[in-house]
Amino acid sequence: MPKPATIRDVAAAAGISIAVVSRVLNDGTGPVAPATRQRVLKVMEELSYRPRTAARELKSGPTTTLGLLLADVTNPFFARLADSIVREARSRGVQVILMTTQEDARLEQDALDTLAARRVGGVIATPTSTNAASWQRLIELDTNIVFVDRYVEGVVEADHVSIDNERSARQATEHLIDLGHTRIGFISGPLSTTTGRARTEGHLATLARRGVAVDSQLLCNVPFRGDQGADAVGSLLNLAEPPTAIIVANTAQVAASVRRIRQSSIRVPEDLSLIVFDDNPWTELFTPSLTIMRQPIAMMASHSVDLALARIGGSSEPHSVVIEAEFVVRSSTQAPA
Amino acid sequence: MPKPATIRDVAAAAGISIAVVSRVLNDGTGPVAPATRQRVLKVMEELSYRPRTAARELKSGPTTTLGLLLADVTNPFFARLADSIVREARSRGVQVILMTTQEDARLEQDALDTLAARRVGGVIATPTSTNAASWQRLIELDTNIVFVDRYVEGVVEADHVSIDNERSARQATEHLIDLGHTRIGFISGPLSTTTGRARTEGHLATLARRGVAVDSQLLCNVPFRGDQGADAVGSLLNLAEPPTAIIVANTAQVAASVRRIRQSSIRVPEDLSLIVFDDNPWTELFTPSLTIMRQPIAMMASHSVDLALARIGGSSEPHSVVIEAEFVVRSSTQAPA
């Protein structure tokens, strides 16, 4: 139970000044006699000395630590994003503090305060849409922000990385129209989110361009959390004139939606074609294997980390990176009966 | 670009001393005139002042921050564990720093150093088995350790939370023997891990007790990372006398294993019964729905956080919490043909 050693303990034990110890710690800072260096290293080992990050940060201001603020690690898309980002950051010697918001604006608030208090160098986030003011404050604290997937309008100085949401929805819709579908159910996230809106717009624009009538009953905006994807599917299937195809453009609701379809007697793809925005092992294992829109996660991660680190110190213009999603046609789509 | 305000800035702007500001910050520390308090709060707001965590920690030693060191967020089991732990911790006002090891001892080393440098109050981890010394050093730094799922033998002062691995394997094996199976393929993690070993032992013990011959060809120990679960399944199916049932007791390899089975012409459960250690939405969506061994994640999370926080400050005896897993019989198991 000897309390942890400090730099002064090390200096004393090695019979030299703390300045030298400090130099051994961050070598390159100044000259140290090889013999001395060895001795210091040995002493540090014996005392199992670890410099405290708190003390370092206190001196050196904004850290190279990154905050990662995700809506939900349970969603495999975010989980894989987290994995990639952590890996990417670590390979550059940067630590990541991960926090989750559960899509809750209050929790996001708290997290932002924490991040601000820690003076992290940057924050990579999938934001809810209601805390613009908090984001601004973070920016004023010299933190640079990278929004991934979604973004908050009005936070102008933030970077942004995402797939081309509008285009991806367009592509999915076109695929179905090409097959001959005209009644297409569309399940997206809330219109208050940029992704929900962009995807819905892409879908509607395509319908219009291809001369397919829009039936607002076929458009479902459901929250990310919860199981409302199932309810949406239920309503679609119970319509007097049900859709012959469904696009689930809300990644978080894919599992619930698919489960609901499976519980019904509807056959995929004979009675119903299905496209989901989700890149997950199980979409391939499902019977039939699902046609999906895949987000290139590793690429998004690497760009995000790039941006978050690039602007630490030298603040430049905000960047926006748009990546193409990959449309993978498998067995869940075919021409309507 | 005015650099972030400090406590002294606030004091100056409010026309008082920093001591008072500090008291307003952590109220209860000392008396402050209500009028003064209001003024201070207002000034803090205007300057968008945030006390720096680094400075606070420097003074107060070991933090209430928890480190969470997981093997792989991409594995849904760990992802959900992370989610639960973060939620649980947050509800007690504790922050969580998440790091991942990718099952790599070197990365784990680094992470442990980082955590040591940050003087986190506790670490919850699913360890690899090779860094006993590093764990010891962390403990000497007054960090308390909670191993979840797996643990490291030889690190005596650490707490431990897990399901009863031996029993869960026994239960799965017994279910199959009861159905009439005698050739059972068993895919587990490396024998160097406590979970891999305990589950294998449970399996073997049950075979012995029920008088079923052991065929070492039916026992596969595969790593957690990678896709070797598929290879293992391949070998099992290609045996001269293939198994009539398979237990995948390696959560990380479930998806790969199932995919491999699906690619073959083998029918489940007619030709092959299947039990997987995995609690995941898709196991229910699969055709047929899979019989699973479910780990009660929320409970494990809550116990872990409890233990990690309980011993902060007052170090007591190490605890070991064993939770019963839940065996869910669905449609992927039946009597052999």
Place this chain on the structure above:
DNA sequence: TTGTACGCGTTATCAG
């Protein structure tokens, strides 16, 4: 190489 001021919030000690 060494001595030492510095960064910033906390808290014990003191004065009003």
Place this chain on the structure above:
DNA sequence: CTGATAACGCGTACAA
């Protein structure tokens, strides 16, 4: 009681 002063914790960096 309210508010002020100063020392402290620990690593960094510059002047000596």
